[in-house]
Amino acid sequence: MKQELKIPKVFIIVLNWNGWRDTIGCLESLQKIDYPNCEVLVIDNGSADDSVERIKGFLNSPPNKLRAAVYDLQFNLGFAGGNNFGIKYALESGADYVLLLNNDTTVAPDFLTKLIEVGESGKEIGVLGPVIYFFDEPRRIWFGGSRINRLRNKATHLHYGETRNLGTKFFETDYITGCALLIKKEVIDKIGPMTEDYFLYYEDADWNLRARKAGYKIVLAPAAKIWHKISASTKEFSPNYIYYHVRNGLILSRRHGTVLTKSIVHLLIAWTLAKQIVKLLIPSKRSWAKATINGISDFYRGRTGPITLNS
Known part of the structure; x- marks a missing residue:
C-alpha cells in the first residue's frame, strides 16, 4: 500500500498593533494561497483602536475561507512578546513550521508552497524566507538576503532597491528578516522562542544567529515572493x-x-x-x-x- 506523504502543518502568525487596514489586506492575500495545511493566528498587541473588532468582522464575513483566530493581548508585548504568544499556541497545536509575517505585507499565492518545498529539501535547513519587494514598486527588492556587520552592529539587506531576478535556487544568508520568517518546530524546540529583551528590532537577527549556532542553515528562497508596505507601525528614523x-x-x-x-x-x-x-x-x-x-x-x-x- 502506497504511503501518503505528510503535508507539514504551518501556523502563520500575523502581529497587529493599531493597523487593522493593513492586517485585513494581508489576510485578503492569504485567502488566495495554494498551500493546503495552514492556519492563521492574528495576535493583537494591545491596539488602542478598534482593530480586534474590525479583524474579527472581516474573518466572520463571507466569502472568507481562512482557518484563522484572533487573540487580543490587551497590552503591547513588543515584536518578540506578541509573536512568542502565537508561537507557543502553534507548537501546542501541532505546528511543524511557524511563519512570522508582518501585517503590512501581501503574498504571492504560491509563496508558502515554495518555502515549504525548500524547507523539506534538507534537514539542515532551519530558518528560511522569501524575497521581499516594495509594495509600491512591485519589482523592486526590499530584502534579498542579508549580511551582518559585527563591528557596526548593523544588518544590511542585500540587493536592496534592485530590480534584478534572483533566480529560483535557494542560497544561504546571514539572517532572515522577521518580516517573513519561516522556522521549523525542531529548531524552536532546540533554541527556544525569541528573546524579549530587545522589544523592537534585532530580535529576529538574534534568533537567526542562535539557530546557526545550533547547526542549522539560514536560507533565502527566491521563488517565494511577498510585498511589504514598509514601516507602517513605527516611523523610520524617528x-x-x-x-x-x-x-x-x-x-x-x-x-x-x-x-x-x-x-x-x-x-x-x-x-x-x-x-x-x-x-x-x-x-x-x-x-x-x-x-x-x-x-x-x-x-x-x-x-x-x-x-x-x-x-
Missing part, C-alpha cells in the same frame, strides 16, 4: 527607531560577537558618543543625538525591553 537600533545592535554584538569584535565595538562607541555630543548643538540633529546617547547609555546600564524616550 527617535524610537534610532534608540532601539543603537541599543539593540550593541546587545546583539555583546551576545554574538567575538572577543576581538567586542573590543573594537567599545572603541567605536567612544567615537560615536563624541560625534553625538557635537550634534546636540545642532537643533535639527538634536533628537537623533539624544536617542543615540540614550541607546548607548542604556546598553551599558543593562537596560532591556521597552522604553519611553523623553524629548
